Amino acid sequence: MSILVGTETRLCTSGITGREGTFHTLRNRDYGTSVVAGVTPGKGGQDVDGIPVFDTFHEAVRERGANTAMIFVPPRFAADSILEAEDAGIELIVCITEGIPAHDELRVYNILKKNGRSRLVGPNCPGILSPGKASVGIIPASFFSPGNVGVVSRSGTLTYQIGNVLAQHGFGNSSIVGIGGDPVPGTDFIDVLEMFQADDETELIVLCGEIGGDAEERAADYIAEHVTKPVIGYIAGFTAPPGKTMGHAGAIVSGSRGTAAAKAQALEERGVRVGRTPTQVAEAAITLLRG
Amino acid sequence: MDLLEYQGKQLFARHGVPVPDGRPARTVEEAVAAAQEVGYPCAVKAQVQIGGRGKLGGIRIAHDAGEAEQHARAILGMDIRGLTVHELWIEAASEIAAEYYASVVFDRSAKAPLMMLSTKGGMDIEQVADEDPDAIARLHVDPLLGFQDFHGRRLAFEAGVDADVVRPVGALLARLYEVFTTEEATLVEVNPLIVTPDRGVRALDAKVTLDGNALFRHPDNAQLRDPSAEDPQERMAAERGLTYVKLDGSIGILANGAGLSMSTLDVVAEAGGQPANFLDAGGGSRAEAITSAVEVILSDDRVRAVLFNIFGGITRCDEVARGLIEAFRQIDPSVPFVVRLDGTNGEEGRELLAEASLPNVHIESTMDGAASRVVELAARP
Numbered sequence: 001m002s003i004l005v006g007t008e009t010r011l012c013t014s015g016i017t018g019r020e021g022t023f024h025t026l027r028n029r030d031y032g033t034s035v036v037a038g039v040t041p042g043k044g045g046q047d048v049d050g051i052p053v054f055d056t057f058h059e060a061v062r063e064r065g066a067n068t069a070m071i072f073v074p075p076r077f078a079a080d081s082i083l084e085a086e087d088a089g090i091e092l093i094v095c096i097t098e099g100i101p102a103h104d105e106l107r108v109y110n111i112l113k114k115n116g117r118s119r120l121v122g123p124n125c126p127g128i129l130s131p132g133k134a135s136v137g138i139i140p141a142s143f144f145s146p147g148n149v150g151v152v153s154r155s156g157t158l159t160y161q162i163g164n165v166l167a168q169h170g171f172g173n174s175s176i177v178g179i180g181g182d183p184v185p186g187t188d189f190i191d192v193l194e195m196f197q198a199d200d201e202t203e204l205i206v207l208c209g210e211i212g213g214d215a216e217e218r219a220a221d222y223i224a225e226h227v228t229k230p231v232i233g234y235i236a237g238f239t240a241p242p243g244k245t246m247g248h249a250g251a252i253v254s255g256s257r258g259t260a261a262a263k264a265q266a267l268e269e270r271g272v273r274v275g276r277t278p279t280q281v282a283e284a285a286i287t288l289l290r291g
Numbered sequence: 292m293d294l295l296e297y298q299g300k301q302l303f304a305r306h307g308v309p310v311p312d313g314r315p316a317r318t319v320e321e322a323v324a325a326a327q328e329v330g331y332p333c334a335v336k337a338q339v340q341i342g343g344r345g346k347l348g349g350i351r352i353a354h355d356a357g358e359a360e361q362h363a364r365a366i367l368g369m370d371i372r373g374l375t376v377h378e379l380w381i382e383a384a385s386e387i388a389a390e391y392y393a394s395v396v397f398d399r400s401a402k403a404p405l406m407m408l409s410t411k412g413g414m415d416i417e418q419v420a421d422e423d424p425d426a427i428a429r430l431h432v433d434p435l436l437g438f439q440d441f442h443g444r445r446l447a448f449e450a451g452v453d454a455d456v457v458r459p460v461g462a463l464l465a466r467l468y469e470v471f472t473t474e475e476a477t478l479v480e481v482n483p484l485i486v487t488p489d490r491g492v493r494a495l496d497a498k499v500t501l502d503g504n505a506l507f508r509h510p511d512n513a514q515l516r517d518p519s520a521e522d523p524q525e526r527m528a529a530e531r532g533l534t535y536v537k538l539d540g541s542i543g544i545l546a547n548g549a550g551l552s553m554s555t556l557d558v559v560a561e562a563g564g565q566p567a568n569f570l571d572a573g574g575g576s577r578a579e580a581i582t583s584a585v586e587v588i589l590s591d592d593r594v595r596a597v598l599f600n601i602f603g604g605i606t607r608c609d610e611v612a613r614g615l616i617e618a619f620r621q622i623d624p625s626v627p628f629v630v631r632l633d634g635t636n637g638e639e640g641r642e643l644l645a646e647a648s649l650p651n652v653h654i655e656s657t658m659d660g661a662a663s664r665v666v667e668l669a670a671r672p
Contacts, residue, residue, distance in 0.1 A: 076507060101505035102397060103475045106434050109402050114435065126604070140604040140635055155550020160634060161602045161658065181549055183399045183477075210550055213399045236553040239560045240569075244536045247549025247571040249504065250399070255417060260557075277558050279659050 002130035002175045003195040009134045012037040012066035014073055014081045016048050021072035024138050031141045033134040036064040057088035070136055071095040079104035086118040094136050095122035105184040120186025126156030126178035147172020150196040153208035154181050165282035174201040181248025189219035197227050204230050209263055211237035212251045216263040224270035230288050233267040233274040234281040235260045292501045295338040297380040298515050299497030308466040309493045313382030322363035323356055325381035335362040338378040339371050347371050352384055390483035392416055395467050397477040403431040408450040412483035438468035459492045475505035528587045540565025542669050543588035543597035547572050547606045555600045564666035567594045581614025589624055596669035599630040600658055608632040608640030616647045627651045627668040631661035
């Protein structure tokens with residue numbers, strides 16, 4: 001097994017005719033993901049390298065049975081595109097778009113939660129990779145192989161760094177889930193931890209957090225109560241000064257809240273090993289896996 | 292984007308939040324003219340984004356034109372905790388019968404706006420929260436429902452505001468919520484919110500943070516600037532579309548992705564060095580963007596060595612290498628560079644660098660090794 005994306009995934013990309021949308025959709029297909037459609041309003045009837053393009057998500061669902069959406073449209077159109085995918089009955093919506101207004105994210109989050117039909121992963125995330133099965137997003141899949149380490153992360157490149165060290169030592173991944181660096185992620189650490197805990201294939205979980213908010217602290221509480229599999233944590237941003245946004249809209253220390261030290265402490269107090277560098281995280285995982 | 296007090300108050304006024312009459316001023320002459328218009332006594336207030344400016348002499352009361360001139364002269368150019376005062380706000384002085392606190396905060400955990408009201412205004416609210424948490428009434432507003440009159444009444448009664456101002460305080464909270472949603476703020480804070488002797492309510496201060504990602508819908512707000520908060524490197528980077536944050540150290544950093552960039556700073560600090568900046572070159576960086584980023588990093592003359600830490604995903608390492616080679620051709624840097632290229636086209640990138648054999652460029656194969664090397668090079672006399 002794996003989580004969120006796999007052999008049942010039937011992907012439809014919103015913004016498939018854009019430069020990035022085309023490039024990454026085709027890469028996902030090359031990896032083996034079943035890409036069934038694309039959506040670009042006004043370009044229905046065209047195709048992108050054989051992938052049919054529709055004007056609406058509703059057509060993509062009706063005609064091609066799409067069950068997963070990947071959002072690649074610019075920030076000002078992204079909230080609408082997510083809501084359209086949800087309205088059309090798409091179960092999983094992965095939003096890669098970065099720079100969506102915070103109030104749009106708030107509205108989308110609360111609508112999706114109220115309706116309870118779809119899961120949103122992201123926005124501002126690298127997507128989800130289940131090695132050997134499916135890739136939805138922009139994760140460089142060739143660096144990863146199938147295995148038993150589940151990774152959940154707020155950062156893309158940091159995940160690649162840690163995953164690569166694991167891969168060099170011969171360990172692979174069940175799934176890699178980027179939840180994104182924005183203040184209101186559709187899916188948070190707790191949601192993914194619950195899925196990894198229930199996933200037969202996942203034996204160890206790596207959780208990559210960063211400064212800002214309290215998602216890591218809440219994840220720490222959840223781990224203590226509900227997760228029996230070993231978890232190794234990493235927090236980026238120990239040297240980040242307060243009041244400065246460090247690249248991700250959600251990565252900001254406000255006053256004494258949201259610091260890396262507080263997050264690492266919360267995790268460690270609940271028995272989660274926290275590496276101080278990505279290399280330490282990978283080494284800790286390797287030690288446990290070799291048990 | 293954090294607004295200055297007067298910028299926040301001007302937004303408030305547009306949405307019907309009562310504020311004292313005031314005018315901004317950039318020179319002593321403008322300040323005196325503004326004082327004449329608002330009348331005396333008036334407050335001459337330094338416009339800097341820092342708490343406690345009153346105690347540091349940044350807010351003074353003028354009773355006539357002579358005092359207005361004297362205060363404006365003293366405050367303009369003043370240094371308040373490292374920030375130079377470039378602007379003043381001259382406003383009619385207010386008589387105060389009671390000081391409250393009110394705010395709307397973007398609560399990430401609850402995924403809803405959080406409204407707070409307290410009768411303990413005029414002091415540090417974090418201190419109130421620590422010492423007397425019950426003194427702050429709190430309420431989450433369902434963003435799909437919006438602010439209702441009962442929200443205002445509930446907060447006012449729970450906070451224990453004077454009975455005769457429950458209604459105007461509730462109305463003011465409704466206006467603050469309107470500012471929060473229609474201007475797309477992530478923070479709207481009033482401290483103090485005052486009750487005057489004639490039982491009016493007014494926002495005596497304004498702290499507003501706007502969402503930078505939403506500025507395309509608010510062209511007027513996008514024009515607002517705070518000259519005292521602008522750093523030359525940060526401005527240069529913003530103009531080039533790079534994500535750059537200036538720090539205090541001597542090691543210039545370029546990495547890709549926010550998480551890996553932050554992590555690179557941490558690993559350098561762990562190795563005993565002090566980063567001079569955070570710079571996320573972003574996903575899919577082309578050679579020109581890399582050249583441009585090198586210029587920004589080197590424009591900070593405290594930089595004694597530079598670390599490139601790239602794990603290519605969408606970013607291709609050969610593009611990064613080309614950008615660095617071009618930067619050397621254009622700038623001819625005088626400080627050493629340590630480069631770690633891994634991921635997509637990593638081998639091609641390393642080969643390009645090896646062929647170019649740039650002076651004083653050291654190639655390392657791991658992130659940790661690169662961090663140690665750059666710390667060692669930066670420490671050399």
